[in-house]
Amino acid sequence: MEQKLRQEAKALLEQGKVDWIIGFAPGSLKFTTTPLITQDKDDAEQLVINPFITNNLANFLTEIKGRVGIVAKGCESRSIVSLIQDNKVARENLVILAVPCPGIIDLAKIERLVGKDRDELDDITRDGDRVSVKVDGKKKEFPIAQVLFDHCLACELPTPQEYDIILGEPRLPAPELKVSGQSIASLKEMTPAERWASWENELSRCIRCYACRNVCPACFCQRCFVEETEPQWTLPMPHWQDNLIFQIIRNIHVAGRCTDCGECERVCPVNIPLRSLTREMYDIVGELFQFKSGMDKDALPLMVHYEQEEAEDFFR
Amino acid sequence: MNKKVSKKDIAQLLKTWSQQFNVLAPSRDSGVAAMAEWDGKDTSFLDWYRNTVVPPKASFLPPMEAMFRFRKDEEGYQIEPPAKNGQKQLLFGIRPCDARAMAILDMTFEDAYKDPYYLEKRKKAVLVGLGCTNPCESCFCTSMGTSPTDPTNVDLMLIDIGDHFFIEEVTAKGKELIAKTSGLKEATKNDEAEAEKARETAYNKVSRKLDTEGIKDNLLESFDDEDFWEKVAAKCISCGICTLLCPTCYCFDINDELVKGEGTRFRSWDSCGFSLYTKMPMENPRQEKWRRVRQKVCHKYEFYPMAFDVIACTGCGRCIRLCPVNWDITQVIESVPARVKGAK
Numbered sequence: 001m002e003q004k005l006r007q008e009a010k011a012l013l014e015q016g017k018v019d020w021i022i023g024f025a026p027g028s029l030k031f032t033t034t035p036l037i038t039q040d041k042d043d044a045e046q047l048v049i050n051p052f053i054t055n056n057l058a059n060f061l062t063e064i065k066g067r068v069g070i071v072a073k074g075c076e077s078r079s080i081v082s083l084i085q086d087n088k089v090a091r092e093n094l095v096i097l098a099v100p101c102p103g104i105i106d107l108a109k110i111e112r113l114v115g116k117d118r119d120e121l122d123d124i125t126r127d128g129d130r131v132s133v134k135v136d137g138k139k140k141e142f143p144i145a146q147v148l149f150d151h152c153l154a155c156e157l158p159t160p161q162e163y164d165i166i167l168g169e170p171r172l173p174a175p176e177l178k179v180s181g182q183s184i185a186s187l188k189e190m191t192p193a194e195r196w197a198s199w200e201n202e203l204s205r206c207i208r209c210y211a212c213r214n215v216c217p218a219c220f221c222q223r224c225f226v227e228e229t230e231p232q233w234t235l236p237m238p239h240w241q242d243n244l245i246f247q248i249i250r251n252i253h254v255a256g257r258c259t260d261c262g263e264c265e266r267v268c269p270v271n272i273p274l275r276s277l278t279r280e281m282y283d284i285v286g287e288l289f290q291f292k293s294g295m296d297k298d299a300l301p302l303m304v305h306y307e308q309e310e311a312e313d314f315f316r
Numbered sequence: 317m318n319k320k321v322s323k324k325d326i327a328q329l330l331k332t333w334s335q336q337f338n339v340l341a342p343s344r345d346s347g348v349a350a351m352a353e354w355d356g357k358d359t360s361f362l363d364w365y366r367n368t369v370v371p372p373k374a375s376f377l378p379p380m381e382a383m384f385r386f387r388k389d390e391e392g393y394q395i396e397p398p399a400k401n402g403q404k405q406l407l408f409g410i411r412p413c414d415a416r417a418m419a420i421l422d423m424t425f426e427d428a429y430k431d432p433y434y435l436e437k438r439k440k441a442v443l444v445g446l447g448c449t450n451p452c453e454s455c456f457c458t459s460m461g462t463s464p465t466d467p468t469n470v471d472l473m474l475i476d477i478g479d480h481f482f483i484e485e486v487t488a489k490g491k492e493l494i495a496k497t498s499g500l501k502e503a504t505k506n507d508e509a510e511a512e513k514a515r516e517t518a519y520n521k522v523s524r525k526l527d528t529e530g531i532k533d534n535l536l537e538s539f540d541d542e543d544f545w546e547k548v549a550a551k552c553i554s555c556g557i558c559t560l561l562c563p564t565c566y567c568f569d570i571n572d573e574l575v576k577g578e579g580t581r582f583r584s585w586d587s588c589g590f591s592l593y594t595k596m597p598m599e600n601p602r603q604e605k606w607r608r609v610r611q612k613v614c615h616k617y618e619f620y621p622m623a624f625d626v627i628a629c630t631g632c633g634r635c636i637r638l639c640p641v642n643w644d645i646t647q648v649i650e651s652v653p654a655r656v657k658g659a660k
Contacts, residue, residue, distance in 0.1 A: 027642040029453055034642035035551040055641060059553065063605075117366065119453035205348050207370075207379050207585060209556035215640050227592050237380045237571055237584035267640035269369055269557050270348040 001099070001168045002049050005071065008097060008165050010044035012069045018095050019066030024053045030119055031107055035060065047071070049167070051105045051126050056261045058083060058217040067093045073101035075151070077160030078259035078294025079217040085294075085301045086257070088220055098163035100171040103144060103152035105131060106266075110147055114140060145176050151262030151275060153180035162297060184276050199244060205270040206243040208236065212264035212274055213250060218257035218293075225249060247274070251281045256302025258282055259294045319500040320480040320507055326359045330408060332497055337406035337442065340375055342368055351375055351407055365409060366450055367632065371563035372407055372414045373421060376437045379560075380584040383433065383570070387578040405437060409446040413457045413632040415469035417563030418443065423624045424566055433583075442489060445470035446481075448518050454633030456524040456646060462630055464518035475511040482511035526646045528617070528627060530658070535618040537654035542606065548648050549609035551641045556587035558635035558643070559612060564620075564628040567593070588612055613648060 005023070012018045025036035025046040033053050036046055037060060049071070057070055058079035072080060077096060083089045105126070107118045114121070114135050123134040132141045145153060154177055159170040187195055210226075213219045225233050226246055234245040251258075260282045265275040285291050291302045321329055330339050334354065342361040343352035350370035385396040410418075422438065425431040447465035448455075457463060467473035471490030474481040482503055485491045494500065503511075538544060559565045569586035573579050586593060588611050594602045602608045620628035629645070636644050649655070 028644040028647060029636065029642065032642050034644075037550040060551070117452070120450075202347065205346055207556070207560050209560050209587070210590070211553070211555035211557050211640050214553040214555040235571055235573060235582075236569060237582050239380065263640075267555075267557075269561060269638045272347075 002047065005049060005097060005099075005167050006044045006047050008167075009047055009069055010041050012095055013039070013041040013044065017067070018069040020064055020068045021047075021070075022057050022060055022064070022068055023047045023071035023097070024049070024055070024057075027052075030121070031105075031124055037064070049099055051102070051124070051131075052107075053099075054104055054263075054266060056215070056217055056263045059215060059263075061089045061094075061217070062220050067095070069095040069097060071097045071099060072160050072163065073099050073104075074155060074157040074160055075101075075259050075261035077162055078157060079261060080294070081162050081297045082257050082259060082294040082301075083217060083220070084297045085299060086220070091297060095165065096160060096163040098160040098166040100159040100166070100168050101152075101155070102126070102158065102171060103148040103155065105147055106149040106152075109149075110142075113142060113146065145179050149262050149266065150180040150183070151260050151265075151279070153177075154260060154279070156292070157295075161295065181279070183273055184280055187276055200240055202272050203243040203247065204240040206238050206240070206246075206272060207270060208238045208243070208246075209269060211267045211269065212247075212272075215263045215267045216254065216258075217261075218254040218259070219250065221253070225253075247277055251277050254278070255281050256285050256289070256291055256293050318485065318503040318508065319483045319494060320477070320503040321474075321483060321500055322480050323362060324479075325499065326362065326481075327357060328499065329497070330354055330359075331356065332499070333406050333408075333493075336404070338403040339406045339408055340372075341408045351410075354408070361409065365446075366448070366452055367411050367414070367634075369561065369634070369638065371417065371561060371632070371634065372410050373417065373563050373566070375405055375407060376418070376434050376441070377421070377566060377568070377585075380582055381433060383581045383583055385578070385580050389577075400436075404440040404442070406442045406444060408444045410443050410470060411448060411632070412445055412462050412464060412466040412469070412473075413455070413460075413630040414563045415443055415445055416460075416462045416466070416630045417632070419469045420564045420620075420624075420626060420628050420630070421566055423626070442472075442493060443470040444490075445473040447473065447475045447514065449476050449514070451518065451522045452633055452637065454524065454636040455522050456526050456631035456633060458519060458522045458631070459524075459526040459528065460627065460629055460631035463515070464522060465515040475514050477507055477510040477514055480507065482507050482514075484511075524631075524633070524646060526631070526649060528649070531617050531627070531649060531652070531655065532621045534652045534654040534658065535614050538652050539610070539614065539618075541653050544651075544653050545606040545610045548643075548651070549606035552589075552605060552609050552643050553640060554589050554591065554605055554608065555640065556585075556589050557638050557640065558645075559587040559589050560585045561634050561638060563630060563632055563634070564616070588615070613645070616645075617649060 009021045021038055023036050024033040026048055027034040031052050035055050056076050056079055058076045084091050116135055121135050125132050129144050130141050131147045132139050154175050156173050158173055234242045258278050260279055262275050333339050339354040340351040341354040342365040349368040351372050382398045387394045425434040451464050465475055467484045467486045471487045473484040485494050567586045568583045570583050572581050589608055594600055616628040
């Protein structure tokens with residue numbers, strides 16, 4: 001798969017079919033990758049596909065000018081389609097290199113399972129439905145349901161639907177909704193007062209680094225509402241109540257655009273379980289509007305159109 | 317003669333110090349590793365602690381801090397200073413990289429303008445360092461003028477020698493504290509030798525290296541190399557992780573919280589990575605991402621050395637570990653065009 005990707009990417013640049021390639025290169029730390037954004041055909045040799053290609057590369061599309069060849073997992077392809085729906089990128093300017101994705105390994109879960117930090121592990125390898133972790137010379141095996149990201153366990157589209165070149169055999173979805181929905185389920189079991197207290201606790205840690213927003217392909221506003229001063233919707237300092245307002249409004253803004261790629265939660269440096277908000281919104285959108293974001297590039301974006309026959313009981 | 321303390325007695329030691337200080341120690345209770353008020357019993361951090369995610373600067377320059385309250389009445393504005401927290405902080409377990417960062421922050425906060433909010437807390441505080449035994453893959457302290465067991469910027473330095481911590485008394489403040497602390501044992505010659513061994517072992521475990529020789533001039537020379545800066549900035553997402561959680565970054569924003577004629581003025585962490593940071597009525601000199609990335613790099617490796625003759629980076633590695641896209645400062649420094657050219 002990697003060899004094919006490198007050849008295709010190199011050819012696309014050589015033949016002038018694209019100006020840019022966006023993919024993944026090896027990262028500088030163990031078990032990491034880093035986004036590779038390049039115009040140089042020789043850089044194609046650095047491209048990798050492995051269980052650690054975490055970033056949602058669609059995030060870079062709105063700031064790059066020209067034609068782009070982009071590596072896309074299922075979630076990325078949905079973010080790309082969503083951006084096309086919103087007229088943020090043009091389909092004809094893209095060459096989508098589809099990666100049928102078997103799910104990405106959540107290093108935080110492995111750290112909890114083996115009681116060591118990621119840089120203390122010797123090796124992590126995946127073989128089918130099992131992941132083995134080598135630590136202190138010993139091998140420990142885990143089923144993938146224990147070590148993939150929650151959003152990967154809920155994935156409905158491992159293989160992009162919208163693509164130009166496919167790298168490997170398509171994979172069918174095999175969601176593990178029960179496992180992936182555990183943290184949301186436990187929140188739902190709480191009383192409203194307990195849930196409020198829980199979010200107060202979680203959001204009190206927020207430092208307003210805005211990584212959740214900046215890593216999100218659906219957060220493409222030129223100017224975020226938190227940066228408005230007239231009126232000032234929320235203060236820029238990290239009062240937990242202001243942090244809550246920020247997250248609630250962000251969630252409403254990305255409703256119908258969020259593809260549950262899980263990046264917001266992954267990048268949060270202070271471990272706020274943000275996917276519990278985004279996935280819940282994703283499910284609400286599905287339930288209320290029978291809408292799944294990023295599935296059909298010709299469909300109108302959810303929040304910008306309205307049909308006469310839409311039931312008014314929506315305004316409850 | 318140096319002292320030592322048994323690891324079993326750390327809780328007792330912290331209890332003793334709690335009578336005199338507000339003792340802060342590494343904790344994950346809030347959901348993220350940070351220095352937090354010690355709960356009076358838990359010393360489990362001795363097992364898991366490598367470094368905190370939130371740097372100890374937060375104890376002196378909090379993410380958000382009330383500067384004063386104000387009220388408007390018939391006579392005009394009435395200003396009310398914030399309630400003073402007279403308590404002295406004792407930070408137990410600060411790492412040498414972060415202690416050096418505090419010394420670097422002091423230079424700014426004690427410069428032309430003496431910042432009362434920071435200095436009030438800082439001058440009264442005691443820093444008890446804990447030498448690293450297990451540096452992270454992202455650590456590069458030994459390239460940045462310090463080391464995993466460097467005692468330079470703490471009052472007391474503890475070195476792991478097995479069942480005990482060897483105590484180095486560094487400053488007068490530290491010596492005084494030890495003199496007043498009962499229950500400590502005398503360290504033997506053998507303990508001293510063990511401490512020396514521990515220092516060397518830890519030093520050799522720091523595998524990431526960065527050559528900073530001449531970097532200030534290299535950056536000056538490559539300042540206008542727009543192609544280079546655009547390239548290194550390409551994958552940056554302009555979030556605030558690497559700056560807000562940097563132990564030497566100190567920028568803050570000031571905002572008023574207003575409720576009908578009265579309110580509070582707060583300051584809170586800000587980042588040069590944000591495009592709004594330099595926005596002025598007429599223009600924004602750092603509208604483009606590459607200019608902001610350049611600012612971040614140059615402030616640490618060029619401007620701070622110009623102003624204070626020290627690089628404002630201590631190799632703690634947080635910016636590398638926590639970056640959402642693995643933007644790695646050591647790779648960027650190594651690839652500065654004037655540097656690459658010079659190496660040839």
